[in-house]
Amino acid sequence: MSNDLHGAAWLEDPGGAATPIRGTLVIGRASDCTLRVDSDAVSRRHALIHAQGREHWLVDLGSTNGVYLSGRRVRLPTALSDGDVIELCDRRLTFRRQATWTTEKEKLNSTRRVPHEERSERAWLLIADIEGSSELIKELSPKDFAVNVGKWFLACQDLLRKHGAVLHQYLGDGFFAYWPPETGTPGVVLAALEGMRQLRQAGPPAFRVVLHRGTVVIDPEMTAGEDRLLGTDVFFVFRMEQMAAKAHWPLVLSQRAAEGLAQVTPIMALGPRAVRGFTGAHLFFTI
Numbered sequence: 001m002s003n004d005l006h007g008a009a010w011l012e013d014p015g016g017a018a019t020p021i022r023g024t025l026v027i028g029r030a031s032d033c034t035l036r037v038d039s040d041a042v043s044r045r046h047a048l049i050h051a052q053g054r055e056h057w058l059v060d061l062g063s064t065n066g067v068y069l070s071g072r073r074v075r076l077p078t079a080l081s082d083g084d085v086i087e088l089c090d091r092r093l094t095f096r097r098q099a100t101w102t103t104e105k106e107k108l109n110s111t112r113r114v115p116h117e118e119r120s121e122r123a124w125l126l127i128a129d130i131e132g133s134s135e136l137i138k139e140l141s142p143k144d145f146a147v148n149v150g151k152w153f154l155a156c157q158d159l160l161r162k163h164g165a166v167l168h169q170y171l172g173d174g175f176f177a178y179w180p181p182e183t184g185t186p187g188v189v190l191a192a193l194e195g196m197r198q199l200r201q202a203g204p205p206a207f208r209v210v211l212h213r214g215t216v217v218i219d220p221e222m223t224a225g226e227d228r229l230l231g232t233d234v235f236f237v238f239r240m241e242q243m244a245a246k247a248h249w250p251l252v253l254s255q256r257a258a259e260g261l262a263q264v265t266p267i268m269a270l271g272p273r274a275v276r277g278f279t280g281a282h283l284f285f286t287i
Contacts, residue, residue, distance in 0.1 A: 012094045
């Protein structure tokens with residue numbers, strides 16, 4: 001293993017060649033994939049591995065022939081462990097992650113923070129979650145479920161990136177994304193929501209979207225190469241999604257999100273609801 005992979009994660013082929021995983025690694029036949037596989041059996045964008053802090057998640061992007069993890073087809077984003085074998089048609093790759101540090105000095109250097117590195121910013125926060133995924137698993141074959149859900153993840157990812165959002169975290173049957181201040185204008189966020197609504201209408205799968213706007217603490221993860229989002233508003237949007245699921249609301253805006261979008265589109269009230277962990281009733285809206 002080369003020194004630049006030490007303390008990181010990588011994919012290893014049977015011959016021992018290593019491909020480092022930095023942020024998001026896309027596997028497929030297309031020329032712009034991070035790891036290109038020259039095989040007609042592999043889809044243009046077949047799968048991806050996404051770094052989330054110290055975790056790495058494997059996602060099937062709706063590939064025709066599937067992604068298998070240690071012999072089982074991947075249907076939802078799945079956390080990887082060191083030594084897991086990923087199969088894409090006739091291609092076998094082993095996921096490796098350096099779990100230990102050679103010296104205490106290396107560990108100290110990897111986690112050292114520049115003073116005042118954390119920063120607070122206003123951001124739009126979005127969670128999308130597949131509705132009734134456990135029932136959908138029963139209704140569809142493993143192949144059909146994986147293809148439908150994988151295509152949904154890929155379509156959402158492409159849509160949000162087109163509109164300046166960062167897909168921050170996979171959540172099993174959903175994901176958490178955000179717009180930093182430099183890209184999150186009301187018009188851009190609205191365009192993304194309209195695109196998400198069109199994806200829902202096209203279906204399957206049916207899914208729910210919640211949008212909040214608040215202040216987040218952005219903490220750079222030096223060892224993973226990506227940011228962490230912290231703060232009460234991050235907690236709120238996750239609890240807001242739980243509330244929306246119970247209310248069976250497909251597209252929900254918090255009051256702050258509604259106030260931000262009111263300048264570019266008509267807003268409709270959904271009514272007040274309690275949010276677990278937060279006092280009082282909170283007003284919610286839709287477009």
